[in-house]
Amino acid sequence: MIKICFIGAGSTIFAKNLIGDILLHKEIGEVHLVLHDIDEERLATSKVVAERIIDLVGKPTTRLTSTLDRKEAIKNANYVIMMMQIGGYKPGTVRDFAIPKKYGLRQTIADTLGIGGIMRAQRTIPVFLDMCRDIIEGAPDALVINYVNPMAMLLWAAKNVYPDLKILGLCHSVQLTVKELGEDLNIKPANIGHYCAGINHMAFYLKLFETSSATSSETLSETSSLSRSAEGVDLYPKLRDIAVRGAFPKTNKVRYDMFEKLGYFVTESSEHFSEYVPWYIKKDRPDLIEKFNIPLDEYITRCEQQLTDWKTLKKDFEDPSTDLIVEPSDEVAAKIIAALTGGTAITINANLPNQQPNKELLITNLPENCIVEVPCYIGGTKMGKNEINRSEVRDSKAGNNKFGDSKARNSEIGNRNLGNSEIGNRNLGNSEIENRNLGNNKFGDSKARNSEIENGNLGNNGIGNNETWSNRDREFGKIAGVVPRVIGDLPPHLAALMRTNINVQELAVIAALEKKKDYLYYAAMMDPHTSSELALDDIYRLVDEMVDSHADYLPCYH
Secondary structure (H helix, E strand, O other), X not given: OEXXXXXXXXXXXXXXXXXXXXXXXXXXXXXXXXEEOOOHHHHHHHHHHHHHHHHHHOOOOOEEEEEOOHHHHHOOOOEEEEOXXXXXXXXXXXXXXXXXXXXXXXXXXXXXXXXXXXXXXXXHHHHHHHHHHHHHHHOOOOEEEEOOOOHHHHHHHHHHHOOOOXXXXXXXXXXXXXXXXXXXXXXXXXXXXXXXXXXXXXXXEEEEEEOOOOOOOOOOOOOOOOOOHHHOXXXXXXXXXXXXXXXXXXXXXXXXXXXXXXXXEEOOOHHHHOOOOOOOOOOOOHHHHHHOOOOOOHHHHHHHHHHHHHHHHHHHHHOOOOOOEEOOOOOOXXXXXXXXXXXXXXXXXXXXXXXXXXXXXXXXXXOOOOEXXXXXXXXXXXXXXXXXXXXXXXXOOOOOOEOOOOOOOOOOOOXXXXXXXXXXXXXXXXXXXXXXXXXXXXXXXXXXXHHOOOOOOOOOOOOOOOOEEOOOOOHHHHHHOEEEEEOEOOOHHHHHHHHHHHHHHHHHHHHHHHOOHHHHHHHHHHOHHHHHHOOHHHHHHHHHHHHHHOOOOOHHHO
16 A cells, blocks of 8 residues: 655545545555645645545545644655645735835745745745754655655755655646647647756756647656657747737736747746846836736635635535545646556656766756756656546535446557566666657667767757667666656756856755855845846845744745
């Protein structure tokens, strides 16, 4: 039985989605779900929801535990899913918005970069590291799946303090943006193939193409060329036409403007992206806010709406007479667990250290110590259909649970003959890939030593001929079954833009780990949005006031 621990399970809606994915996934066997939170009331609601999902899906052998004891929750877990928020909406997020606003510094989401992201990191990193310590001590072989922001800063800190921790960062942006682009292009998302890399919330689709079947980075095998023209039609010319005509949603003006300026489409939403750069949110340029339709204080608005809705949602969740719909979400945590427990191998974008244990860099023109977001091959024991029940499960008042027709998305990767290769143990040394024709790359009867595919053609996207997966015997792949893709150089201007964000991440992590307030000043000084709006003296005063306001969460600075 697989033990899956949810840290922050009081996030009931998100927990519901992940638990539903896990229990609907045909390739995941019996599981022990352990829910942990420090909010007893929210935890109780999440337990009720989990019980209802177990009953609906028809998996009575599922074991369910809820506990306020974090160490007990983590002990002997196979997977630990991080999904908490330190400081909460009140007082944490409210202060992150209200205090900068006094200085004329406006934000939209404030959870990734900017002064809001920096302060969220300071609150979260100490607690996050305590959790990582508990995992190292109580479940040293567990794979940690992190959904908490600021993603890059948290993983960067964890890597420095606990280098042996096996951790992946997951974000929604890659797959959700594909869905949005599908609407803009009038193409089914399953028929949009992509090759995407960068850093969290600032990764770019280096290749975007239409296919007759799903060949996105979620479904391609580790030996497939993700971007060869033979896979389909390049979608960028059509996307450029949409940009020129302005035929895209008004909520996406920033990203399309960036696409026109940079030549590549970014993964993160317009409201998020607008606060990672110095060009869109300016206190003396209200015309820019209006022109690009930037929703200032957007996260505050969302949180207030969620709080308003929560009482009704809580009542519905806990009332067995109300409908509870359980259907697969866009999250990939369940697919990862399935792939690592003997199911279908997948490829998804994930966040992890740029420099791998063998000293290899995944993105060679980004700093070695940063966190990058790249395609990762996650191996199972078979390739073929990704058997997740796509049906809708509804808890009706009459007791009729509708399973309907289970639609499993077909992600077959041709006829693979891997002989006796041990995919589970990451050993492809002697496996033969027979008679494979990958576009113009014919492997014939050649042996795929270390799973390297040489001289792949990525066209003129700045990556050159680097088309390889990392060595299969590297520690991360061997231990956790996760093999990140070696990207090589990104287009220089994209890498330059990312480094402006990486600078802030690094300084904020140093501040948290070394408890040096000076580095908080440095991080804010280097932040693209903050530095474009405020003078240095104002930045110093802002940081001081932010630290004072969060004194309960930042004792190291007092």
